[in-house]
Amino acid sequence: MRKLLLTISLALLLPQLAGAWTPRFSYGLEWGYTGTFLKTAQHNFICNEGYRIIENPTVLRYFSNGLVMAGAGADLGNNLNLSVYSGVQGIYSERLAIPLEMRVKWCPGGLHADGLLLMAGGGLSFPVKYPRETGFIAQAGGGYRIVLNRTMSVDLTARWNFTLDHENIIDPDTRRTVPRSLISSNTAEYQAVNLSIALNF
Numbered sequence: 001m002r003k004l005l006l007t008i009s010l011a012l013l014l015p016q017l018a019g020a021w022t023p024r025f026s027y028g029l030e031w032g033y034t035g036t037f038l039k040t041a042q043h044n045f046i047c048n049e050g051y052r053i054i055e056n057p058t059v060l061r062y063f064s065n066g067l068v069m070a071g072a073g074a075d076l077g078n079n080l081n082l083s084v085y086s087g088v089q090g091i092y093s094e095r096l097a098i099p100l101e102m103r104v105k106w107c108p109g110g111l112h113a114d115g116l117l118l119m120a121g122g123g124l125s126f127p128v129k130y131p132r133e134t135g136f137i138a139q140a141g142g143g144y145r146i147v148l149n150r151t152m153s154v155d156l157t158a159r160w161n162f163t164l165d166h167e168n169i170i171d172p173d174t175r176r177t178v179p180r181s182l183i184s185s186n187t188a189e190y191q192a193v194n195l196s197i198a199l200n201f
Contacts (some may be wrong), residue, residue, distance in 0.1 A: 023074035030069040038058025044185035065090025136164040161192040
């Protein structure tokens with residue numbers, strides 16, 4: 001009898017619990033400015049003369065870039081949003097990529113109220129020029145959310161961006177691109193700050 005009552009109770013409660021956790025779908029557009037200030041690289045390759053070159057340059061130089069992104073996701077409760085974003089983002093000098101990243105936004109005062117927001121994300125980066133090797137991106141930061149009406153809000157954010165990419169290695173003798181078959185290691189890490197404005201609806 002107890003098992004029957006328990007089964008009936010669960011059957012009655014589950015639809016209500018499922019309804020309480022039904023996510024609200026959300027969409028967003030974002031425009032931003034990215035200032036890349038640090039590059040560290042690791043190169044290990046064989047040059048045209050046949051000897052191996054290992055170099056680890058660190059470049060402290062500022063480059064201005066921009067980003068345009070669009071996203072879609074869901075509000076998971078009153079404070080948390082999970083979304084997927086993609087678009088076009090500048091990484092370094094003459095280096096653009098198409099990111100595909102997952103973002104988490106947390107608003108302590110609620111997603112539909114003015115106030116502080118914290119965010120973090122990460123994903124893949126697909127460069128539009130050679131070398132078109134998939135990279136990795138990560139970000140973390142925060143900002144302020146301004147609610148315009150019941151379905152629209154604006155996020156003003158500042159965040160730190162990290163990008164793991166690959167470079168076009170030039171042979172010091174021939175001044176030509178080193179073939180991939182002669183490269184043992186080729187990574188470039190970029191540190192940047194980002195200021196953006198996003199419209200959510």
